[in-house]
Amino acid sequence: MTQPQKIFVTGVTGVTGTVGRQVVTELLARGHAVRALTRDATRAALPDGVEVVQGDLTEPDSLAPALEGVTGLHLITFGGPCFAPLETGPRILELARAAGVRRVTVLHGGGPSLLEDAVRADDGGLDWTVLVPVEFMANALEWADRIAASGEVHEPFVSRLSAMVHEGDIGAVAAVALTEEGHGGREYVITGPELLTVGDKVATLAGARGARIALAELTEEQAIARWRAAGHPEDVVAFLLEAYGNTPEVGRTVVDTVEKVTGKPARTFAQWAADQADAFSVTAPVATA
Template sequence: MTQTQKILVTGATGTVGRQVVTELLARGHEVRALTRDAASADLPAGAEAVQGDLTEPDSLIPALEGVTGLHLITFGGPYFAPLETGPRILELARAAGVRRVTVLHGGGPSLLEDAVRADEGVDWTVLMPVEFMSNALEWAEQIVASDEVREPFVSRLSAMVHEGDIGAVAAVALTEEGHGGQEYVITGPEVLTVTDKVATIAASRGREISLVELTEEQAVARWRAAGHPQEVIGFLLEVYGNTPEVGRTVVDTVEKVTGRPARTFSRWAAEHADAFAAQSPVATSA
């Protein structure tokens, strides 16, 4: 059992940040959860919500007091712009006595991640998860409304990862020795197609779901109608049509770091079955 430590988690209300908070608390550590609006953060019981903004590094000074570990994201502010404040954040962290830093890779080059990698004053770990299982929640509205999923490239492969496992790897790296200078690709335990995912969700909610494969042209038209700019559409076509090997290859990072197997998509789907449940017909009076 590791000694209780106090960790500052930034992006604490996000998909991954919330899981980092949960995992640290479950391991008996103290958590300060940074948010731009502490009053409405709705964090797990036991977390101390603190106000701050990564775009204004000096706002972190009170939150960093007494902290030994720091979890960082690479974007900030109300518009989620890439952070340019990494050097100052790390300067303040070192001054506060922070020994370990994790940074959630944002999918591409990042000034903050570069600053973390270049810092020799802390043990840093870069977390590089592949597709989140929670991305499947994007289908919830159409499944509830029509028992249907409409997607292109339904045979595309993904080693998608449970967001809780990202949080678990981060929690270990922030509180235990041996993870400094590491770049951890984090995946789930299996490779799935869109067909597999839809069938798993259907089984979890106990009701069939039809899968309709869109042509590339239909997918582009839908993305344009949703307001996606051309560069985003091009990115989606590349990722869906030619998924990089790293995104469809299972690695055992979760088990190596945490000591237990990565969680399955079946487990994730069972945990979120209510999000996909069909709506009951509204009763009408005679």
């Protein structure tokens, strides 16, 4: 049995942090102590027993005291608005080594990263693991307000396939890599157990909430206009267009990483939808045509 350890988790953002909060939950369930970094400790709303530290990865020297006494460190690769790449990665790793951190997990951010490059090149004795999750099941929450209000989803490229992953499974893989031997120097692609189209997701959500959801397909031009209207910069619009319109093979290929690493099968979208059904509950009459 793994001995209890203290792990420092970054990327815990308010009450909506997706992966960081799941890493915290999984570590606590395994009996480990957790120190969590957030930019605003008043909004963290983390479980009892978590030591909350307020700080910023873009100012790494301020984190030195929080690194003392921890054996593992979970990192994200962005540190600014619109997921701006974190530029302080090498210094963070230097501080981690000096504090005696033994294991590091990095959540791959989908693009070039000084932090990830520094982690992969580390020759200072850190056991690093890069986590490469595909589309998060939690992304479906972007539909919640429209579904609750009108029972509709408007999306482009509705036939695209996704091996979307439960964010809890990302947290579970991270928790194992941070506390157990045998995961150093690995890159783990993390997926769910099935391939789903947008229509499959919508049907699953309809079943979970017990009410019909209508799916309307947007043209590429309509999708671009919507993303721009939402304030996304052009590089983000280009990324979304590529990710949805030409999903890379890694995003539409099921792998068994979750079960191999954690010993439990990956959770399904139906399980996720059942847990999140209240977010999609009816707040206005739903179209029946």
